[in-house]
Amino acid sequence: MNLKLRIWRQKNANDTGGFFEFEATDISEDMSFLEMMDVVNQQLVKKDIDVIEFDHDCREGICGMCSMVINGAAHGPQRGVTTCQLHMRSFKDGDTITIEPFRAKSFPVVKDLKVDRSAFDRIQEAGGYISVDTGNAPDAHSIPVGKAEADRSFMAAACIGCGACVAACQNSSAMLFTGAKVAQYALLPQGQPEREKRVLNMVRTMDDMGFGNCTNTGACEMACPKEISLENIALMNREFLKASTSER
C-alpha cells in the first residue's frame, strides 16, 4: 500500500520544527510501523536527505524505547500495543498519517521524533527500588507473598517506562508511570521498609521534573501499551496521603 506521511521534523530542542510530507510506497500490511519508517528512511538515504530520527530498540514491546504519536494517539490507534508492535494493516491504502514526537515540557525533543525521557530516570532513582544486603541469594520461598498481591504487583511491574502516559495526558502528568512504580513495591513484603519514603520521594521528584497534575481524564490508561490501570494512581494517592500525614 501507499501512504502519505506528515512527519514532525525538528533539529534540536531549541528549533521550532514543523511538519514535512513524505511518501511511503510499496508498504506491506505485515510490516510493523517502525519497519515502514525504515523503508521511508532508506529512500531518504538514497536521495541524500537526513533520515528521520526515531527511538527504538527491542522492537517487540518490552524495552519502552519506541515512542511517536501517530494520528494524535501515543503508540497509534490500537490499545495495548507499542509503536513497534503496531502493524500497517491498521491503516488503509492512501491514508495520510500524521506523526509527531511525544509532547511534554519534561520530555524535550532531541531530534525529530526522538525525545529525552530521562526525567523518568530521576523519578525511578528517587525510590523505584528496594535496598537489600548483598551476600548469598535468599531462598525464594523465605518470604511468603499472597497470590493476589503478587499478581497485582506484577501487573504494575509490567510498565516499560515508555512515557506514552505522559504523552497522551493533556496535563503531561506522570502519575500512571509513578503510580505503577509505587504500587509494584507497596504490594510486596520486600517493599515495606522503604514504603513511605519511596512514595514521598518519587512524587516530589515527579513534581520537580515539571510534570503536570492528574485530573483523572483517563487518557494515560487508554494510551498505555501495557494497559496499566488507573487503580495504581489511586493507590499512590492513598499511599501519599498516608505517608505525608505521618511524616515527621
Next chain:
Amino acid sequence: MGLAGAGWTLFVAGHMAGNMLIFAGPETFNRYGHAIVSNKPLLYGTEAFLILCLVVHVALGIILTIENKKAKPKKYAVAANPAKRSSLASSFMALHGSIILVFIITHLMTFKYGPEYLVEYGGETMRDLHRLTLEVFSDPLYVVGYVICLILLGFHLSHGASSVFQSLGLNHPRYTPVIKKAGFVYALVVAGGFLSQPLYIFFFM
C-alpha cells in the same frame, strides 16, 4: 480540590430538590425561602461553607490549570481516535468550571440580590420569590443562558462527582464502575431537575 468540589456537589442536589417546591405553588415556595433566611445559623453556616469551598476550589483549579498548561506547551496537530481519547467532560473541566463561576455570580445577583417583591401570608411578610422567579424565567434570553449553564454544570458533575473518589485514592475494580455510573446519574438528575424548572415556567406558566 476534590473535597471542596464535593461540598458544592452535595449542595447543588439539595438546592435543586428545594427549588422543586416552585411547582407546589407560590405560598409553599415563598414560605420555604422565608424559612431558610429566617434560620440565621443555618443560613450563615451554609453560606460560609460554600464560600470557603468555592474559593478553595477555584483557587486550586486556577493553580492546577496554569501548571498543567505549562507542562504541555504544545498540543498535537490531530485528535486521537475515540478508543484513545478521554471524555469531553473530563477534558474541559477548567472551561466549564469558569463558566459555572460566572453563572453562580449572575445567579446570586438575579435572585439573592434581585428585586425585593413582598407578599403577606397570615400577617407574615416575606419576599415573593415565586413572582421574581416567574418573571426572570419569562425572558427567553435568560432561559437560554440558564439552560446552557446548567447543561455545563451537568458536564462538570458527570466527571467531577466520581473523579473525587479516584483523587482521594478510592478505586476498586468492584466499586469503581458503579461509582462512575452513579456519578453520571447524579449529574443527570441534578442538571435535569434544575432544567425542568425554568423550562416548565417558560413554556407552561
